[in-house]
Amino acid sequence: MPKQTVIGNWKMHGSIGQIRSVVPELLRAGLGANVALCVAYPYLALAKSMLSEAESAIQLGAQDVCEYHIGAYTGEVSAGMLADVGCEMVIVGHSERRRYFGETSETAARKVRATLDAGLLPVYCVGETLKQRDEGIARDIIAEELQVLAGVPTSLYAVAYEPSWAVGTGIAATPEQIAEMHAFIKKTLDVRTRVLYGGSVKGDNAAQVLAVDGVDGVLVGGAALSATEFLEICHEAA
Ligand code: PEP
Numbered sequence: 001m002p003k004q005t006v007i008g009n010w011k012m013h014g015s016i017g018q019i020r021s022v023v024p025e026l027l028r029a030g031l032g033a034n035v036a037l038c039v040a041y042p043y044l045a046l047a048k049s050m051l052s053e054a055e056s057a058i059q060l061g062a063q064d065v066c067e068y069h070i071g072a073y074t075g076e077v078s079a080g081m082l083a084d085v086g087c088e089m090v091i092v093g094h095s096e097r098r099r100y101f102g103e104t105s106e107t108a109a110r111k112v113r114a115t116l117d118a119g120l121l122p123v124y125c126v127g128e129t130l131k132q133r134d135e136g137i138a139r140d141i142i143a144e145e146l147q148v149l150a151g152v153p154t155s156l157y158a159v160a161y162e163p164s165w166a167v168g169t170g171i172a173a174t175p176e177q178i179a180e181m182h183a184f185i186k187k188t189l190d191v192r193t194r195v196l197y198g199g200s201v202k203g204d205n206a207a208q209v210l211a212v213d214g215v216d217g218v219l220v221g222g223a224a225l226s227a228t229e230f231l232e233i234c235h236e237a238a
Pocket of ligand 1: 170
């Protein structure tokens with residue numbers, strides 16, 4: 001069994017100074033290839049050079065990507081460019097992109113394909129809102145979000161189950177809710193698909209989340225900005 005994955009999503013936080021202070025702490029801890037850091041575009045090259053210089057196995061990822069390969073798309077960043085600066089993975093379809101930037105599952109599916117074309121691993125995010133959960137349609141929503149990837153071999157991407165009501169709220173899903181949804185996603189795709197949980201994972205609940213059946217890792221937002229807390233989470237990965 002591969003080690004559980006821990007991906008840190010810095011979102012639109014950080015600075016050169018913060019990269020220079022946090023990354024060395026992660027390097028000192030000797031983290032392996034099961035850990036990834038997704039910093040904002042401008043900091044990818046710096047983070048990569050620090051990881052490479054230390055010959056670290058920690059992976060580098062981006063938080064989004066353009067669905068197109070090349071061309072007159074001002075402001076966009078292609079998957080090929082991300083590969084060029086040393087990224088190994090891309091978070092696609094994050095709930096914040098869906099909520100604040102109107103990203104649809106169809107767009108996300110094109111981004112997944114563009115990511116694969118560049119030889120990178122897409123980490124495709126799915127999850128329901130609180131209203132959808134209360135209406136009893138959480139599984140239908142997840143099924144719809146997964147449906148757009150029909151035809152893409154399930155071994156080529158990972159899924160992050162991130163209920164939007166748990167992302168950045170401090171209220172993580174319960175172990176029972178996580179277990180149920182991970183089982184559903186694996187049943188829908190393939191039992192071997194890597195499914196990560198994301199949503200208010202912190203140092204003090206990481207062990208409980210990572211112990212849930214069917215959890216192959218975690219996608220961590222806010223808690224990834226503190227080296228101490230992120231390391232606590234990484235150390236719980238089995
Ligand atoms: C995320 O950004 O994917 C996330 C899960 O955020 P947080 O850990 O802050 O809830």
